[in-house]
Amino acid sequence: MASGNRSQAVQGYSLIAPPFGYALLVLMAPLLTILAYSFFKDGYLTIIREFTLENYVAVWGDPIFHKIMLRSLGVAALVTLVTVGLAFPVAYFLSFAVSPQRKGMWLFLITIPFWTSYLVRVFLWKVILGYNGVINSGLKSLGIIEEPLTFILYNVNSIVITLAHAYAPFAILPIFIALEKIDRSLLEAGRDLGESRAMTFWRVTLPLAMPGVVAASLIVFIPTIGDYVTPTLIGGGKIPMIANMIQAQMLDLDNRPMGSALAVTAMLIVAILSLIFVALNRRFLKVRQ
Amino acid sequence: MTPSRYDRLEAAKPMIECREVHKYYGDYHALRGIDLTIRAGEFFSLLGPSGCGKTTLLRTIAGFEDITSGVVLIDNKDMAGVAANHRPTNMVFQSYAIFPHLTVAENVGFGLRRDPRSRAEKAAAVEEALAMVGLKGYGARASHALSGGQRQRVALARALILKPKVLLLDEPLSALDRKMREQMQVELIKLQRQVGITFVLVTHDQEEALVMSDRIAVMFEGQIAQLDGPEALYARPASRRVADFIGVMNFLPTRIIGDTPNGVEVDLPGFGRVEIPAANISRANPDDEGPTVGFRPEAVSIVSTGAPTQSRVTEGTIDEVVYYGDMTYYDVRLDGSDGFGAKVRPIRIAMRNVFGREVQEVGARANVSWSPGSLVLFR
Amino acid sequence: MKGRGLHVYALCYLLFLYAPILLLPIFAFNNGTVISFPLKGFTTQWFVQAFENATLRRAVMNSLIIAVSSSVFATCLGIFAARASTRFEFPGKGPMMGLIMLPLVLPEIIVSISLLVVLLSMGITLNIFTVIIGHTLICMPYATVILTTAFNSLDRSLEEAAYDLGETKWSAFRLVILPLVMPGVISSLLMSFTISLDEFIIAFFLAGNEPTLPTYIFSQLRFPKQTPTIMALGTVLVVMSIILLTFAEYFRRRGNARTGANNTGGFL
Numbered sequence: 056m057a058s059g060n061r062s063q064a065v066q067g068y069s070l071i072a073p074p075f076g077y078a079l080l081v082l083m084a085p086l087l088t089i090l091a092y093s094f095f096k097d098g099y100l101t102i103i104r105e106f107t108l109e110n111y112v113a114v115w116g117d118p119i120f121h122k123i124m125l126r127s128l129g130v131a132a133l134v135t136l137v138t139v140g141l142a143f144p145v146a147y148f149l150s151f152a153v154s155p156q157r158k159g160m161w162l163f164l165i166t167i168p169f170w171t172s173y174l175v176r177v178f179l180w181k182v183i184l185g186y187n188g189v190i191n192s193g194l195k196s197l198g199i200i201e202e203p204l205t206f207i208l209y210n211v212n213s214i215v216i217t218l219a220h221a222y223a224p225f226a227i228l229p230i231f232i233a234l235e236k237i238d239r240s241l242l243e244a245g246r247d248l249g250e251s252r253a254m255t256f257w258r259v260t261l262p263l264a265m266p267g268v269v270a271a272s273l274i275v276f277i278p279t280i281g282d283y284v285t286p287t288l289i290g291g292g293k294i295p296m297i298a299n300m301i302q303a304q305m306l307d308l309d310n311r312p313m314g315s316a317l318a319v320t321a322m323l324i325v326a327i328l329s330l331i332f333v334a335l336n337r338r339f340l341k342v343r344q
Numbered sequence: 345m346t347p348s349r350y351d352r353l354e355a356a357k358p359m360i361e362c363r364e365v366h367k368y369y370g371d372y373h374a375l376r377g378i379d380l381t382i383r384a385g386e387f388f389s390l391l392g393p394s395g396c397g398k399t400t401l402l403r404t405i406a407g408f409e410d411i412t413s414g415v416v417l418i419d420n421k422d423m424a425g426v427a428a429n430h431r432p433t434n435m436v437f438q439s440y441a442i443f444p445h446l447t448v449a450e451n452v453g454f455g456l457r458r459d460p461r462s463r464a465e466k467a468a469a470v471e472e473a474l475a476m477v478g479l480k481g482y483g484a485r486a487s488h489a490l491s492g493g494q495r496q497r498v499a500l501a502r503a504l505i506l507k508p509k510v511l512l513l514d515e516p517l518s519a520l521d522r523k524m525r526e527q528m529q530v531e532l533i534k535l536q537r538q539v540g541i542t543f544v545l546v547t548h549d550q551e552e553a554l555v556m557s558d559r560i561a562v563m564f565e566g567q568i569a570q571l572d573g574p575e576a577l578y579a580r581p582a583s584r585r586v587a588d589f590i591g592v593m594n595f596l597p598t599r600i601i602g603d604t605p606n607g608v609e610v611d612l613p614g615f616g617r618v619e620i621p622a623a624n625i626s627r628a629n630p631d632d633e634g635p636t637v638g639f640r641p642e643a644v645s646i647v648s649t650g651a652p653t654q655s656r657v658t659e660g661t662i663d664e665v666v667y668y669g670d671m672t673y674y675d676v677r678l679d680g681s682d683g684f685g686a687k688v689r690p691i692r693i694a695m696r697n698v699f700g701r702e703v704q705e706v707g708a709r710a711n712v713s714w715s716p717g718s719l720v721l722f723r
Numbered sequence: 724m725k726g727r728g729l730h731v732y733a734l735c736y737l738l739f740l741y742a743p744i745l746l747l748p749i750f751a752f753n754n755g756t757v758i759s760f761p762l763k764g765f766t767t768q769w770f771v772q773a774f775e776n777a778t779l780r781r782a783v784m785n786s787l788i789i790a791v792s793s794s795v796f797a798t799c800l801g802i803f804a805a806r807a808s809t810r811f812e813f814p815g816k817g818p819m820m821g822l823i824m825l826p827l828v829l830p831e832i833i834v835s836i837s838l839l840v841v842l843l844s845m846g847i848t849l850n851i852f853t854v855i856i857g858h859t860l861i862c863m864p865y866a867t868v869i870l871t872t873a874f875n876s877l878d879r880s881l882e883e884a885a886y887d888l889g890e891t892k893w894s895a896f897r898l899v900i901l902p903l904v905m906p907g908v909i910s911s912l913l914m915s916f917t918i919s920l921d922e923f924i925i926a927f928f929l930a931g932n933e934p935t936l937p938t939y940i941f942s943q944l945r946f947p948k949q950t951p952t953i954m955a956l957g958t959v960l961v962v963m964s965i966i967l968l969t970f971a972e973y974f975r976r977r978g979n980a981r982t983g984a985n986n987t988g989g990f991l
Contacts, residue, residue: 062410063811063812063813064811064812064813064814066811067807067810067811067812067813067816068813070803070804070806070807070810070811071803071804071807071808071813071816071819071820071823072803073799073800073803074800074801074803074804074823074863074867075804075819075822075823077800077859077860077863078822078823078825078826078860078863079822081838081856081857081859081860082822082825082826082829082834082838082860083822084841085834085837085838085840085841086833086837088837088840088841088844089833089836089837089840092840141736144729144732144733144736145732145733145736147729148729148730148732148733149733152729152730159976161733163972164737165737165740167965167968168740168741168743168744170914170917170918170921170964170968171744171921171960171961171964171965172920172921172923172937172940172957172960172961172964173921173923174921174923174937174940174941175747175921175940175953175957175960175961176743176744178940178944178953178957179743179744179746179747179957180743182746182750182950183742183743183746189746220739220740220743223736223739223740274828277828277830278828278830280830281829281830281831281832281833282830282832283830283831283832283924284923284924288944298830298832301832301833301836302832302836305836305839305840306836306839311840314836315840318833318836318837322833406887408883408886408887427886428883428886428887429886429887429888429889429890429891430889433887434887434888435883435884435887437880437883437884438880439878439880441878441880441881441883441884443881443884443885443899443903444903445899445902445903454885454888454898455888455889457889457890457898458889502884502888503887503888506888506889
């Protein structure tokens with residue numbers, strides 16, 4: 056238990072070495088390989104180890120890439136908006152209206168669906184929203200509609216519904232945590248100083264909850280962009296997103312340098328957008344304070 | 345005649361010796377040359393404000409912290425390279441560190457795991473240790489159901505059952521409420537007398553240190569400012585800082601007239617010329633505010649006019665009265681105390697409220713009785 | 724008034740969350756090949772059919788092997804990471820922990836494709852072991868989070884006390900720390916098991932020709948007449964997940980209660 060700084064550090068390093076080494080080997084090394092590949096040339100079935108920017112030029116000039124990337128961003132943005140918008144009142148309810156003893160129960164109930172098989176849930180939405188699916192057959196047997204509703208399957212709407220459902224707890228938890236941190240006497244102070252309930256919410260609660268909203272947005276936005284299962288199953292393969300495109304380049308077309316350049320470009324775009332988003336919010340929050 | 349406790353301790357062999365102990369955390373100099381001898385059988389306290397290094401010193405003795413340089417000896421053995429689990433010390437932690445997954449008996453018997461004695465003998469030892477701290481029959485209880493005072497006792501029994509040469513106590517009473525704390529203070533003293541083990545206590549509570557200790561080391565910024573018995577520490581603090589940390593003290597600026605055979609003669613506004621005895625002179629005055637005379641509020645008293653007294657008497661006017669029930673605090677502005685051109689603050693006097701003595705009122709005249717022996721000079 | 728409106732909204736939201744899952748058993752026991760209303764009557768034939776399928780049995784076996792192995796590996800690695808991050812200070816800790824947690828935010832497609840490319844270029848045959856490698860990686864951050872809370876709620880002086888009472892560092896860890904974080908360890912094992920059992924993308928790319936439960940389900944989705952069987956399988960999978968999660972949550976709370984930590988927040 057000698058706790059000089061050096062022995063602290065030595066013990067710390069030797070403990071963190073296995074998990075860190077594992078992440079280095081299984082995550083970092085492959086990511087770097089992808090990065091390296093993206094600068095190589097594709098020979099048929101082989102890779103020519105020669106530095107080139109061709110792949111990036113091709114990716115950035117490819118109208119299909121533009122279209123798919125924009126669609127992915129659009130879908131992810133829409134999903135984020137819907138998910139966070141729907142989640143905020145629930146988080147607010149949990150934090151302000153539920154008694155402390157029952158909060159754990161509510162949180163547990165909300166997180167459970169998230170841990171059940173993602174694949175099964177996505178498939179279920181397909182079944183629910185399908186041409187002869189639960190909604191259409193249900194409505195038809197009730198005599199409400201004659202013809203099946205077609206606007207709900209194989210389009211962006213159905214992708215948004217499915218993803219919004221899948222990432223719901225991701226959005227609720229950060230907002231809930233931010234709301235929990237708000238000192239309740241601040242709200243009373245707001246009321247005490249003559250603000251209406253709505254104005255107190257607008258001027259005190261919402262600004263203080265913003266960090267949670269930002270975290271929730273990022274936590275939903277980033278994985279939805281890279282989602283593979285939903286566009287494959289729900290979109291019926293007709294509306295591919297960026298993950299499908301990467302997969303196609305890498306495996307179906309076996310063009311690894313091109314696929315790598317695609318993956319790297321997509322990650323860069325997401326990273327830059329996220330940073331801009333965080334920076335804007337920081338600015339916005341500072342002004343408010 | 346049996347020798348007094350003080351004499352016996354005076355003659356006891358050293359149990360813990362620290363020589364020039366330094367400890368750095370990176371650039372932070374936590375212990376700055378600690379020299380210290382703690383005698384066998386002593387109840388010793390390390391007292392100081394938070395961050396003064398007292399806990400670091402305790403953990404250094406326990407073996408939880410390496411020292412950067414210097415020597416720590418326990419019972420004449422160099423502790424360099426001896427880990428905490430091989431030192432003849434045991435510790436009572438501030439949080440008590442009662443293992444929540446074990447029963448009371450399992451907690452107390454934790455350190456006996458490697459003991460070669462039989463299971464029954466160990467159980468008896470646990471029962472005995474529990475009885476010693478007043479928890480007879482509590483062995484089967486779950487430890488998380490205990491109160492603060494009971495946890496403390498379990499922690500004590502768990503450490504003492506191993507019969508260490510030194511028991512280290514890290515702020516053991518700080519988590520208890522006032523009543524419980526006072527009760528445990530007395531119990532700890534009794535326990536220490538009973539087992540005769542050297543106790544080293546860390547505390548930031550000066551009262552606690554004064555009540556319990558044979559000797560106290562007051563620490564500031566990684567150094568020992570004064571090491572003395574409680575009475576000496578209280579009556580003759582070695583510096584203004586020590587005086588200020590331990591209780592309340594009046595400080596008055598003074599002018600030194602000159603050395604006398606028995607001490608130093610000073611001119612003290614409101615008191616006149618006073619000869620301070622040599623024993624009451626402290627040269628440690630790092631504040632550099634010029635020579636200062638200090639005295640405790642209860643070292644002076646207000647006497648009725650004309651009453652016979654062997655002490656010297658000075659007159660003044662009562663400026664403020666604060667009534668505390670058992671005590672009354674008076675702030676008295678002494679006549680002629682505006683010496684050296686500077687306005688001098690009124691002095692604070694503490695008087696015990698006894699039957700038949702009226703509480704004085706603001707504005708009343710007061711005769712202040714004092715003696716040179718209760719004044720301390722910081723020069 | 725406002726509170727009641729929110730309450731109703733929250734209940735509707737829960738219904739939205741659970742609607743798909745609630746449909747599972749309804750159609751798993753429905754005697755009709757098409758998933759639509761009205762219902763045709765009760766049957767257990769889909770379950771029987773499912774479990775008579777040899778490929779499926781193989782898939783279940785593979786999934787179990789993968790889930791058990793990755794949960795054990797991820798939890799072991801998580802113990803190291805959690806212990807390092809809660810107990811020791813050292814330069815570069817933040818970035819190192821960051822890399823360990825990275826799979827949490829990285830799209831799985833990136834993780835799996837990059838790993839796949841490396842494995843293929845190294846000439847390694849894809850089988851359940853390659854899936855275990857991938858699953859261990861994505862379960863590790865979850866295990867680390869759960870175990871970090873478990874280690875964090877421990878009073879550091881407990882360990883010092885054991886050491887002070889004569890135990891060695893290792894026996895202090897075994898006698899005091901391990902029993903106290905045990906609920907966290909179990910919780911982490913169960914969580915990782917559930918994640919691995921349900922995980923599709925990594926299994927899809929890294930399993931080669933070996934089926935796992937999710938990839939088997941995926942392969943059957945193309946055939947409409949298999950839909951009821953999938954509903955039956957899904958029911959089993961979801962029920963198993965919920966049971967495992969309930970246990971995991973129970974152990975997590977018990978661990979908190981034991982060490983006296985306060986208890987808010989779910990798994991994330």
